[in-house]
């Protein structure tokens with residue numbers, strides 16, 4: 186913040202991304218303020234996860250530039266950006282507590298703690314586990330936890346490194362509706378505490394509007410029926426979703442983004 190005004194934190198400027206000759210994203214432009222929660226929706230295969238990978242610097246765009254706090258995103262994982270996927274975000278061979286310690290250790294030079302640092306890291310991990318309601322299963326392995334608990338662990342692990350940006354790729358997609366709702370509350374609380382910037386890909390428009398400050402719709406503005414892969418997707422709508430945003434039904438009518446691909 187600068188004099189009370191939000192300052193652009195993440196910027197995507199004229200991003201194009203192609204795999205071989207196939208365009209996936211084209212002319213993606215967006216500016217995000219620190220602390221905003223950005224939901225990303227769009228048809229399957231339109232490049233939502235690709236956009237997250239660009240933010241993570243796992244890939245470089247074919248054209249255009251991503252900037253985080255004024256600089257290209259660092260290639261090292263886990264320093265300023267934490268990531269959670271629908272599945273497989275935690276280490277199955279580590280206990281719950283070890284997973285949290287591992288999340289924080291991404292901030293260290295070598296990715297490991299030693300001596301007194303290790304003990305302090307375990308204590309901090311126990312605080313985090315109490316915070317996310319998993320202290321009673323600290324010594325268990327992830328496979329023994331429910332889906333909701335595993336995703337809470339994954340989010341706790343991603344937050345242990347104190348990232349400024351949290352990237353969520355359909356984090357609740359595999360959970361039953363009740364667990365999903367309690368995860369919404371959990372994420373809302375965590376966000377109020379940390380004021381982190383969040384990008385969340387979801388197939389659930391209601392979830393996107395409920396949690397997001399803005400909902401970005403990725404879609405193909407140009408479409409060749411004889412060659413569906415001829416053009417890439419871009420951000421076709423950028424909805425203000427604060428205070429409930431625009432009603433779900435209207436989005437569906439206006440954009441058709443949820444039509445099956």
Ligand SMILES: Nc1ncnc2c1ncn2[C@@H]1O[C@H](COP(=O)(O)OP(=O)(O)OP(=O)(O)O)[C@@H](O)[C@H]1O
Pocket residue numbers: 204209227228229230231232233234235236
């Ligand atoms: N490394 C890659 N090489 C070639 N093609 C890729 C690569 N990664 C992704 N793709 C293709 O790019 C397209 C966009 O993929 P992406 O996963 O970003 O879409 P998405 O919108 O996240 O889809 P979904 O909603 O189904 O998860 C897909 O057709 C995918 O097959």
